[in-house]
Amino acid sequence: MIARKSKDDRIFDSVNIILLVLILIIVLYPLYFIIIASFSDPLEVLAGKVFLLPKKINVEAYKMVFRDESIVTGYRNTILYTILGTAINIVMTILAAYPLSRKDFVGRGFFTLMMAITMFFSGGLIPTYLLISNTLHMQDTIWAMVLPGAVSVWNTVIMRTYFQTSIPEGLHEAAVVDGCSSTKLLLKIVLPLSKPVIAVLVLFYGVGHWNSFFNALIYLSDKDKYPLQLILRSILIQNTMSEDMMTDVDSLANRKVLAETIKYALIVVASAPIIMIYPFLQKYFVKGVMVGAIKG
């Protein structure tokens, strides 16, 4: 069918595009402002002279951010928690999703129910806290960061659905007839065919670890183990500035001015890794949400 554009159609299209451009600006401007403010002279930012372009471009704020011991340590800790946590997540999710995707797995219903119940009922904050800190003694250990959320039921559903829909049933039968074991089948056939869904879940879990701060807040008291998000909280929200940053800034007024603009640079430094890789992986994210939506 050839689409004929009537006058009404053209008006509709123009209004639609204008509104979307407006939405685009509303979403983009705050992000853009953070970036230009981080490269501008602090005084210009505070005076409200930075609007569309950075003024008196410099990278002082970034230098100060990287001079701070706690930020560097926090960054390192976050990378460590993200890598270890995501690795555990992926292995556990595969171990949960693969058996559940097999129709000949006796007990499938039981295990599915057991996992689904936890989506609606939970012990709540205090019982979980008592378990992890008093019973398991995980306080101030990396395990408190990576174990409590080791399997997400939602992500398991996404992976199981992928296994069921993308890997032909006949493949299992053929493999069983050939005397291929389940482990071998998983490692040699299923996983190599499942790279897209694994990529999606690496990203979902990875972003979760990178951004998480609640578990660190309640289970960590040792400052050397703090992840980046807790350091960010103390600087962005609680306005604490470490001495490391301010060694060669003399007057109190100067310090206050710098303290404000360091925040912009810090936001950029903390969010850059995710915001930068995200557009390249966008198609995977979207696919992940949709696979989950079909079944969920």
Next chain:
Amino acid sequence: MLKTAELRQQRTRNRHGNFAWHRISRNWELYLMILPVFLFFIVFHYVPMYGIQIAFKNFSGVLGIWGSPWAGVEHFIRFFNGTYFKEIVWNTISISVYSLLVGFPVPIILALMLNEVRNKHFKKLVQTVTYAPYFISVVVMAGMILLFLAPETGVFNQMRKFFGAESINFMYEGRYFKTIYVLSGVWQSAGWGSIIYLSALAGIDPELHEAAVIDGASRLRRIWHINLPGILPTICIMLIMNCGSLMNVGFEKVFLLMNDLNRSHAEVISTYVYKVGLINREYSFSTAVGLFNSVINFIMLLTVNTITKKLNQSSLF
């Protein structure tokens, strides 16, 4: 003769009984695979559920969960009669209803608008940009809010001054808290929320539109009569899920944006549970508050599910 029949019957029964066992033993590796997952759920999900009983006890660390003396519903009564009960329940409900009213329709409208865009590159651009804020951490989000709304120096107040208005200290005036919370939430998650509706829109039969065009239906009419009904089941399911967590205002953003001056407008159940539980160490009382919250949530989920089931055929379970 009878004996052979019996024997044969027994043999088939055996074979039958062995069938399930055979499937289990043949797939022993699958059980080995799921074992760590099973243990994980027992330890990190079901053991805390067992711990809920301390809501009805006076928990003492020395006596443990099992050994602590029973207290009945004392903690619940104390919570209901407490000074903060009305305030935090009101804050929790009003923040989430406000979020739902403003935040729920936006992704739907955005998806309907995006669906009408014919230029693929422009569509992709809008999608990429609007999804991006979803990946910003709550801490950074709260930090951005504080920076933008800072008195005198923040961008927002700069703009107000530019138009000749007074600078406002938004974070110190409680009445702005809920709006700040809700609008920043829309900014952050509306794009991401539209994905699910876009995928539902992609599933609508193009023939419906072709037929409507022949009948002379305008774009708006087609959106109203074809696209919107087409994604209604998805909308219902999302609505049920949202209502199920209506009493579940997320801890993190409130916690980060709250200060002593806006506390009375900001404190919600989850931050209160954190405060009395982990700061004041009133474990039993705090667990009781948390349990009250989850029970209300579950009742809401069931109610909304039943209502939508009656209204149309889509429901969660």
